[in-house]
Amino acid sequence: MELIEALRATLGRDHVLTGADAKRYGREWTGLYSWTPRAVLRPADTAEVSACMRLAHEAGVAVVPVSGNTGLAGGTTAEGVLMLSLERMNSIREIRPAARIAIVEAGVVLSKLHEAVDARNLAFPLFFGARGSAMIGGNLSTNAGGSNVLRYGNTRALCLGLEVVLADGRVMDLMSELHKDNSGLDLKDLFIGAEGTLGIITAAVLKLVPKPRAHATAMVAAPALPAALDLLNRLQEATGGAVEAFEFMPRVYMQRLAAVHPDWRPAFEEIPEVSILIEVGATAPRDVTPGPDGTVPVVALLQDTLAEMLEQGLITDAVVAASEAQRQEMWARREAAAEITLSRHPLVNCDIAVPLDQVATFLERIHARLPAIDPGAETLTVSHLGDGNLHFTVYPTSADAPLADKITETVEDVVAELRGSFSAEHGIGVSKLATMSRRKDPVALDVMRAVKAALDPKNILNPGKLIP
Amino acid sequence: MELIEALRATLGRDHVLTGADAKRYGREWTGLYSWTPRAVLRPADTAEVSACMRLAHEAGVAVVPVSGNTGLAGGTTAEGVLMLSLERMNSIREIRPAARIAIVEAGVVLSKLHEAVDARNLAFPLFFGARGSAMIGGNLSTNAGGSNVLRYGNTRALCLGLEVVLADGRVMDLMSELHKDNSGLDLKDLFIGAEGTLGIITAAVLKLVPKPRAHATAMVAAPALPAALDLLNRLQEATGGAVEAFEFMPRVYMQRLAAVHPDWRPAFEEIPEVSILIEVGATAPRDVTPGPDGTVPVVALLQDTLAEMLEQGLITDAVVAASEAQRQEMWARREAAAEITLSRHPLVNCDIAVPLDQVATFLERIHARLPAIDPGAETLTVSHLGDGNLHFTVYPTSADAPLADKITETVEDVVAELRGSFSAEHGIGVSKLATMSRRKDPVALDVMRAVKAALDPKNILNPGKLIP
Known part of the structure; x- marks a missing residue:
């Protein structure tokens, strides 16, 4: 315990937590990962972080940094090693x-x-x-x-x-x-x-x-994804690239939302195949200054584009937010994603990206292949469609680990066929180490290992994460 | 010459140039650097590049990659070592x-x-x-x-x-x-x-x-830099951030331009303190579709902003390009920068960046300090003002190397005071190695050296460049 005493001398006793005090740092919020850290360090400034690392480095003891701990990939698991929380450096x-x-x-x-x-x-x-x-x-x-x-x-x-x-x-x-x-x-x-x-x-x-001085926000019902992409391209053209969000929620997502939050007002009376939350942000006076009839020009631009597409039968319905409360209501549906996704178990959670025009193909192919692996499996998709990023979850009929692995590999196969990424935004942590080994270019993996060894030769910084 | 023979066997004799054939690769276009490469390799594809590097690596022989060779920092100097030209990989x-x-x-x-x-x-x-x-x-x-x-x-x-x-x-x-x-x-x-x-x-x-379907391009005369920045901010607001170029040419630049190209039409009858080349690019139909009077809306937006600032006395003159030919004429003035800069010798060429609002301070401070070092020195500035990037050249009264070093260090001092960078876009090559040693964070330099050693342990890839 010499190291812990030295750390206490550096940070003060109150900022080296052990035992029960450290417990709340030993769990990812999803509940998928839990661990018991040896101690949690809470430095107040950069000099204290530096002092902690000097001591840990001398002792050859691993340190796992943590801040908000809202990750989804097990990136802060720290069984028996030190955690270093940045929470006090909040200025x-x-x-x-x-x-x-x-x-x-x-x-x-x-x-x-x-x-x-x-x-x-x-x-x-x-x-x-x-x-x-x-x-x-x-x-x-x-x-x-x-x-x-x-x-x-x-x-x-x-x-x-x-x-x-x-x-x-x-x-x-x-x-x-x-x-x-x-x-x-x-x-x-x-x-x-x-x-x-x-x-x-x-x-x-x-x-x-x-800061955008006006937002134009809408929920749009479309029969299929190609129409949604057409909407995105038209709006990008009309606004000169000011679309800030373009979020795709398929029928099954809206059904699960209705089940989890039966009291929430549905976006449309009948749930469409494709629901899109779209938002445009504007700062220019000509976009945000209301006209004589009180209409904000950027909202009119969105309305006109939607009206044109409705007339052409490319979309089937659309609601433009008429107030900040309505806008928040639209966002709440999208932001319930984590809650909805995690409300069922077991699950296999995939955070993938494919080229924008391949999202529909991904969904077709994966749904064609899943039945051969687990005929009873259900899925849930919610997507930052504008980036080709899908949060794709499979609910297998059993919690069997080999089954989960098989599902993961099948998703990875389709992603690889479409030149996509098996990790779009959630990162690798420990949850995707096996995938990294299987799917990442082996030369790139070697280069990552060489860089890691050069900068952390004792392998004490968050060891066993990111690089397999 | 075993290595050269092996390379010839790999690439074909025509694509391993030596002697007179290699000569045109041995010079930076500015004339500031020249060298004699041992041989120039011209691989046709990635597999051939790979084969060249395997041979060079085995032999422990340095390789300097080169493509268009338009650099300004001596990044491709290759005295007595191999050069590898990518010019045939042009698909x-x-x-x-x-x-x-x-x-x-x-x-x-x-x-x-x-x-x-x-x-x-x-x-x-x-x-x-x-x-x-x-x-x-x-x-x-x-x-x-x-x-x-x-x-x-x-x-x-x-x-x-x-x-x-x-x-x-x-x-x-x-x-x-x-x-x-x-x-x-x-x-x-x-x-x-x-x-x-x-x-x-x-x-x-x-x-x-x-591709922008319409450009609005103008030359603007302003009394001083703060007015120019005001113009940039107003136009960014009016266009929602569609300003593509904002180039600053001070009086001395326009004077030198007139001397080098006396036949070119001047931008303004009297050369103003500050000349700005501004360009807005537009893709949205509402910006590019001409109105009933034939005016393109994005051009009208620029004209209105300029008219307002003229009325308020913030700028003194402005010319909006009425044709593609006029636009090209405006750009030619800016693109003569390299020619104008290099038409006098000796020179000390600095490519620096400072926070946007510190450009005027940089110019004040450096012009206040230069006379103490070389009372007869003249300067030339041309600037990507929208990025805080200045190409600042000093013409000292003698070609004395210690004098050039003193000037460089003084420029660096002012840049450091303003939390700027001693290398904005031209890079380090060999020309700024001493500056890197003096000015870059020493820990960052150590990390760069560690990464370099990890990825190129034999130090054969463009050795002696970038990292001091």
């Missing part, structure tokens, strides 16, 4: 509206940052269900995606600079605020999405965008 | 309009790709003076910038996937076509901008964007 150091940047610590909760920049008429356009507890450090370490990637890119695209503590405690300052900076290897993007295996991200310079 | 493998991607080999000339996608009503929005000879491999290896970064990002942001040959000849397949792909460490962005020190990029999946 928004600076918001600079003129430069459109925020400088934040890793433990800032995403929705706190949303609120802080909203007050300056700016937005940090990273948006997903867990935003009320997810933290910036985890967002960066997993290169989080979400509903606004279509317009603004994933977390990597929203970050200009990083501060990282390395395995041996050295602090690397990459806190650039610049949009152009070709000064050596791109280390920033290497540490983003590394799931804490190369270093611990302690702070970041984040890009902000003008 | 555009696929253009997929629906998916908005192009799959290309490293030796494709940038303007050839422009032409090929233009025919499909798409654009590859990487745009700079050397586009007629620069090739995609070099664009990627240097993370090229240019005039459209403001809207579309640099080359890194325009690339979805890569194929790379490693130091030992292994081929790494990262040819993803996806916008979301969290499957392990981000190796793509590590190899982009690595200047050929980690691997040889042989092919890439590139993003395409809808």
Whole structure:
């Protein structure tokens, strides 16, 4: 216990949690993973993170960084080893509206940052269900995606600079605020999405965008996916690329939503084959200034596009949100996804991406092949359709592990045929290590191992994650 | 010469150039660097690149990759070692309009790709003076910038996937076509901008964007930089972020232009303190469909914004291009930058970035300090102002090397005070190695060295470049 005593001397006794105090860190919120950490460290600043890593490095003891712990891939499992929580490093150091940047610590909760920049008429356009507890450090370490990637890119695209503590405690300052900076290897993007295996991200310079001053939001009913993609392309053209979200919920999703939340108002009287939640964000005066009849131009643009498509019989119904309350109601249906997905067990959860025009093909092929594996299996799909990203869940008829593996491999087969990715936005953690071994280019895996060994030769940073 | 014979057996005698045949590869186009390569290899495909690297790796002989050779930082100097030219790998493998991607080999000339996608009503929005000879491999290896970064990002942001040959000849397949792909460490962005020190990029999946169907282009005269930034912000707001280029040419630039090209029509009768070339690109029907009077709406939007600012006295003059010929004339003034800059010697050329709102401060501070170092020195500035990127050149009164170093260090001092970068888009090559040593975070330098040693343990890939 010499190491624990040294850590207590560094952080103070209150910030080295063990036993019952550490218990709440030993579980992923889905319940799929649980573990007992040796201790949980709660440093207050970068210097303390650095001191912790120096001690752990000397002792050769593994450290698993954690922030909001809202992951889905077992990325923070830490049986018998140290966890390092960034939760106390929760300061928004600076918001600079003129430069459109925020400088934040890793433990800032995403929705706190949303609120802080909203007050300056700016937005940090990273948006997903867990935003009320997810933290910036985890967002960066997993290169989080979400509903606004279509317009603004994933977390990597929203970050200009990083501060990282390395395995041996050295602090690397990459806190650039610049949009152009070709000064050596791109280390920033290497540490983003590394799931804490190369270093611990302690702070970041984040890009902000003008806060949309008006939204046009609608639920659209379509007979099939090609019509939905046609809608996306028409709207992108009409708005000059201002579509912020394009979310696909098939019939089975809406049926499950109705079962889980029977009191919620349905989007349409009859559930259509394809329901799309679409949102356009506008900042330009000509888009947001209401006309003489009170109509907001960007809303009129959406209405016109939908009316045209209805007339042509390409879509079957559409409801445009007439108030912020109606908009929130539409989003609530989409944001119930995690709850709906996890309300049944056993499940096999796949987070995949295919080229945009292959989403329908993926669904056809997988539904054609599943019956041969498990005739009684049911599925659930919800999709960031604008990115070709599907959260595809299979509910097998038994909790048999080989059956789950067979299902996973079949999904992977179809994804590979369509040149897709077996991990779109949730990352690898421990849940997809076997898939990485099977499916990732073997030379790329070797290069990842070489980089990992070079930067963490003692293999103490989140060992056994990400890289098989 | 055993190695050379083995390479000839692999590539054919015609594609291993030595002596006089290799001479044209031994010079950077600026004339600042020249060298004599041992031989120049011209592989036809990825398999041949791989075979070359296997042979070179076994022999422990250095290889310097080259494509269009339009760099400015000595990144392809190769005294007495092998060069590997990608010029024969010049096939555009696929253009997929629906998916908005192009799959290309490293030796494709940038303007050839422009032409090929233009025919499909798409654009590859990487745009700079050397586009007629620069090739995609070099664009990627240097993370090229240019005039459209403001809207579309640099080359890194325009690339979805890569194929790379490693130091030992292994081929790494990262040819993803996806916008979301969290499957392990981000190796793509590590190899982009690595200047050929980690691997040889042989092919890439590139993003395409809808081709603007109308441009609004103007030359604007302003009394000072803050007014120019005000113009940028107003136009970004009015257009919803569709400003594609915002290029700053100060009085001294326009004076030099008039001296070098006395026959060219001047932008304004009297040269103003600040000349701005601004361009907005539009795709939406409501922006590009001419009104009853023939005016294109996006042009009217630009005219209205300029008229308002003229009325308020914030700018002093403006000319909106009324034809494609006038637009080309405006761009020619900006694209003469390399010619104008290099028409005098000796020179100290700096490619720097500072936060957008610090450009004026940079210019004030550096002009206040230069006289103490070299009272007779003159300067030239041309700037991608929308990115905070300045190409700042000092013409010292003597070709004295210590004087040039002193000037460089003074520029770096001011850049560091303003939290800028000493290398915005031209990269490091050999020209900025000393600067990297002095100015880059030492921990980041150590991490770069560790990554380099892990991926190229024999140090045969473009040795002595990028990483000091």
